[in-house]
Amino acid sequence: MSPESSVKLITLNPGDYAFGEGGTVLQTLLGSCVAITFWVPRWKFGAMCHYILPTRPSNNEHSSLGCYAEETLPAIAGRFIDMGLRADDMEIRMFGGGNMFPMQFPQKETLIGEQNIAAGRRLLKAFGFSLAEEDVAGEMRRKVTFEILTGRVQVQHGVGLNPDLMERR
Template sequence: MRKPPHVIEIFLNPGEFYFGDRDVRIRTILGSCVSITLWHPKLLIGGMCHYMLPSRQGRETRLADGKYADEALGLLFEEIRRSGTALEDYEVKLFGGGNMFQRQVDAGQSHIGIKNAEAGRHLLKHHGLRAASEDLGGAGHRTVLFDIWSGHVWVRQFAPKGVEYCNGS
């Protein structure tokens, strides 16, 4: 699929999400955070969230907050409902959950990135979804680029000692 002549570039900060159409490219930078992409291959619409934590852990509020995995995914699901499409028609991908602290990497310790990745996998399974692709864990941060016109997601992971790899899925 060819790049549209006029691309709208959206940058997601932690706690943000975006849902749009074929003229949109979404990008973000992930450390221990996780992004989930949802893409409708026939209609060329989709979205991405960038969550920071698995859950609120008992803190009550009435407004959904994209900082938390379950609420961020719920915000994307609401956009899908508004579009009049069915969740099962979307391709799902999952990225991030890196370890940003070298001492934890060296010691093989658990960290928030692992918890965020596990939360994403659990939520997808809970909603009957399966990731078509994922790039989770490891050390360092990632840049993520999602082209809604094609459904391609480009990921580059930067390990503490330099670029580890680049892949497109």
């Protein structure tokens, strides 16, 4: 069996989150949404979420819990706690939160991306997690690819998502 055939690729849509191990690769596309990766190096296990908003609007009971930071991050943290893991067992990275319409929304206090970033930081801190790295804000889209076996995260910036490939680990 070739190494390529053992890779399981999972594409997260807005509001999704997933766990994986070994050869799992998680990927997503971001604008104002935020993705957070969680990697457990010693177990080659990890998770990634792609949330849309910080909190669930009071008039929306039908969206999945993955859509909102205030619901997604406690669910992921709870799973790790149930597995007996501590915050310092993981490497955590945050991506996204861009201002996709800078000409329409020039005032920072109205930006969904900035609100998403702040919510992620606040909730991660509340669970005792610290960020190893972040690539947030700005006026760009991002494609994030997380290889769970190695913990490597690749981020592509830009409209076409081809330029400025950056590798992280």
